[in-house]
Amino acid sequence: MNVDSYLEIFTTLFGWMFYRVLWDVLAETGVVYLPFLGILLDNWREPASDAPIGSAATISLRRMEFELFTAFLVVVLAAQPASLTAFQANAIQYTPPPTLRNPDPDPVDLSVNDSTLGISGFVDYDAMVETPGWWYAVIAFSSGLNHAVIEGLPRGEEIRQAAQYARMVTLQDPKLRQEVAQFHEDCYIPARSKLFRERSSIKSIDRLLEEFGHEDIDWIGSRVFRDSPGYYDFYRASTSIEEWPYDVHRDTEYDTLDPPANGRPYCKQWWENDAIGLREKLIDVVNVQAAGLPAVLLNFGFTINSEKLKDVVAQTASLNRPPNWSNNDLKDGNTATTGWLSSVESTIKSFLSGAGIAVAAGVASLTITVLLQLLPMLQALILLCIYALLPMLLVLSRYSLNVMIAMGVTIFGIKFWTVLWYLAQWVDQNLITAMYPDTNVLVANFLLDREHGTKRILLNTVTGLLYIGLPVLWTLIMGWAGVKAGRSIESAATPYGRIAGDAGQQGASVARRVV
Numbered sequence: 368m369n370v371d372s373y374l375e376i377f378t379t380l381f382g383w384m385f386y387r388v389l390w391d392v393l394a395e396t397g398v399v400y401l402p403f404l405g406i407l408l409d410n411w412r413e414p415a416s417d418a419p420i421g422s423a424a425t426i427s428l429r430r431m432e433f434e435l436f437t438a439f440l441v442v443v444l445a446a447q448p449a450s451l452t453a454f455q456a457n458a459i460q461y462t463p464p465p466t467l468r469n470p471d472p473d474p475v476d477l478s479v480n481d482s483t484l485g486i487s488g489f490v491d492y493d494a495m496v497e498t499p500g501w502w503y504a505v506i507a508f509s510s511g512l513n514h515a516v517i518e519g520l521p522r523g524e525e526i527r528q529a530a531q532y533a534r535m536v537t538l539q540d541p542k543l544r545q546e547v548a549q550f551h552e553d554c555y556i557p558a559r560s561k562l563f564r565e566r567s568s569i570k571s572i573d574r575l576l577e578e579f580g581h582e583d584i585d586w587i588g589s590r591v592f593r594d595s596p597g598y599y600d601f602y603r604a605s606t607s608i609e610e611w612p613y614d615v616h617r618d619t620e621y622d623t624l625d626p627p628a629n630g631r632p633y634c635k636q637w638w639e640n641d642a643i644g645l646r647e648k649l650i651d652v653v654n655v656q657a658a659g660l661p662a663v664l665l666n667f668g669f670t671i672n673s674e675k676l677k678d679v680v681a682q683t684a685s686l687n688r689p690p691n692w693s694n695n696d697l698k699d700g701n702t703a704t705t706g707w708l709s710s711v712e713s714t715i716k717s718f719l720s721g722a723g724i725a726v727a728a729g730v731a732s733l734t735i736t737v738l739l740q741l742l743p744m745l746q747a748l749i750l751l752c753i754y755a756l757l758p759m760l761l762v763l764s765r766y767s768l769n770v771m772i773a774m775g776v777t778i779f780g781i782k783f784w785t786v787l788w789y790l791a792q793w794v795d796q797n798l799i800t801a802m803y804p805d806t807n808v809l810v811a812n813f814l815l816d817r818e819h820g821t822k823r824i825l826l827n828t829v830t831g832l833l834y835i836g837l838p839v840l841w842t843l844i845m846g847w848a849g850v851k852a853g854r855s856i857e858s859a860a861t862p863y864g865r866i867a868g869d870a871g872q873q874g875a876s877v878a879r880r881v882v
Contacts, residue, residue, distance in 0.1 A: 368454070369474070369510050371785040372743035373461045375750065376477060377489040379506070380456060382754025383496040387448050390758040399446075402765035406434045438766035445771045446761050448497035452504075456494045462514075465522075469659075502757070505775045509782035516786050526799050526809070527739075529664075532657035533683045543648055546608070547685060550645055551587050553605045554634035558592040559584060571595065582811065587685060588638055588646060588678050599634035607631055610643045649681040657683075667809065679810055738834050739788075746784050753778060773846075780845030784838045791833035798826055 370376055393399045410430040460474040477492075538544045562572065562584060575591045576583065583589050592598040604611075607629035615623055618630045638645050653660055661680055669676040757774065764770040803809040 368459050368507055369514055370459055370461050371510070371513060371782065372747050373463070373475065374484055374744050375747040376459045376461055377484060377492065378747040378751035379454060379459060379754070380492040380496055381489070382751040383448075383454060383498050384493055385751075385755035386757055387497060389755065390446070390448065393758055393762060399442075399762060402438060402762060403435065405765055406438060407431060410434060437768050441761065441766035441768055441771050445499045445501040446758070446766065447499060449500055450495075450497050452498050452500045454496045454498055454503070456492055456496075501771065501775065502754075502778070505778050506782070509779045513782060513785050517789050520789060520793060522793075526796055529660055532660055536653050536656045536660075536684050538649075538652060538684060540652075542609075543652070546645060546648070547587070549604065549606075549608075550634070550637060554599060554602050554637070555587045555589075555592070557602050558589075558598040558634070561598065562591070580811075586682055588681055590674075590678070593635055593638065599638065602634045604631040604634075604637060608637065611637070646677055646681045649684040650677060652684045653680050664810070738831065742784070742788060742834060742838075746781060749781060750778065753781070776845050776848055777842075780842050783841065783845075787837040787841055788834060791830065791837055794833060795826070795830040798829065802826065 370379060390399070410427050456477050458476075460476045462474045463469070463472040465472060538547065565572075572591065572595060575594060579590045583591050593600075603617075607613075607627050608631065609629055611630045611632045613621070613626045613628070613630040615626070617633070618627075620631075621627055632640075636644070641647060650661075660683070661676060664676055664679060665671060669679070753774070760770060760774065761767075800809065
């Protein structure tokens with residue numbers, strides 16, 4: 368049997384273990400028999416006080432027969448655990464959703480523990496847990512329906528998952544961080560300064576800015592600087608770079624009779640070289656820390672091994688590197704200042720410049736990420752509590768057929784939350800692509816996290832409402848449907864009780880006439 372989360376494997380087993388323990392306690396103490404006593408007393412008292420003297424005994428007997436039969440039916444179907452419908456621990460499986468790291472996951476069970484659950488806290492489960500047949504059928508039907516519906520729905524592009532993985536990429540290698548910082552100092556700062564000085568006199572710069580966007584000059588791998596003459600093809604590394612071989616035609620400042628071990632590449636070479644270039648090193652970091660992210664980008668319209676794809680992947684790694692602590696104010700990512708007053712001033716200005724919108728969008732985005740992890744766990748724990756408390760509910764309802772039907776609908780409704788969350792995810796993906804139809808804008812705003820405007824806040828708010836609102840609305844509908852279904856069954860059975868009472872009255876009348 369398949370369940371909807373890894374935690375639900377344990378909550379299903381433990382829920383029905385608690386059910387069996389509670390049922391055994393109620394059976395050993397005789398509490399499970401009290402509802403039958405209540406049925407006998409009520410069906411003796413009511414006819415005796417309301418019906419005519421001659422027909423009271425017959426009406427009481429008929430009602431007792433009908434209600435006792437219904438109660439015994441509920442006990443057999445939904446109260447007494449049966450070995451025929453038992454949950455086998457290793458037969459309960461969970462198939463994780465596809466991720467960037469694992470696009471085609473295999474089903475897991477307790478024998479293949481791929482999570483932290485079960486190592487210390489969930490170890491006392493029984494290999495086989497007996498379950499009443501009604502609840503086993505409800506759970507099996509719900510799980511099968513969920514997986515059938517999800518398999519039939521179209522898959523989303525997992526934009527938020529890609530953005531989450533992109534934010535997890537960091538440059539941890541100090542040598543690589545130093546090389547990025549040196550590239551920023553030797554190439555990016557001179558090129559950007561030259562651009563601001565000469566932009567008004569060079570028309571080709573404007574054409575490149577229109578093609579790649581004005582935000583292209585805001586990162587070290589700018590296509591404007593790489594494709595414009597006199598920028599990255601002119602500036603070079605200030606010192607020799609490890610892994611770069613000495614070139615006698617390029618590195619003319621060195622003595623040819625005593626050449627250095629490494630050379631000073633031009634910035635364009637330094638960035639674009641397919642073997643030892645800085646961009647390839649950044650791409651390797653992404654492939655290790657966020658495996659599968661380039662494959663997701665292919666779904667957004669990028670072509671494999673294209674310059675555009677490589678730039679986006681490299682930019683993902685370059686934007687999430689930790690700060691460098693030094694006394695060089697020009698070094699990229701440097702957090703040091705020339706004095707405490709300058710630091711305070713810079714901090715205040717940074718905080719006041721659009722902090723409200725950025726914080727709101729960031730909190731909303733974090734909320735969505737947390738909800739995606741929290742809601743399946745909450746679903747599994749709610750089901751555990753329902754399973755464990757069902758014996759008390761059945762006894763207190765005097766083995767009511769209405770309660771049995773209503774709780775079956777409730778369990779089905781809660782398990783169907785999985786489908787609703789999948790639907791919410793699909794709607795979220797399509798809303799994102801509808802609001803950001805341009806691939807460049809979509810990647811810049813979600814993967815590179817450049818924009819924290821009204822659209823982002825609106826999308827995150829709508830998604831949060833979908834993930835929470837859809838299950839709430841569905842549960843209310845299913846609760847109403849469960850109550851109506853239970854009442855309909857009781858209403859359908861009421862005429863039989865009424866017929867029994869009428870038959871008793873007619874029999875008593877015939878007996879009086881004969882006498």
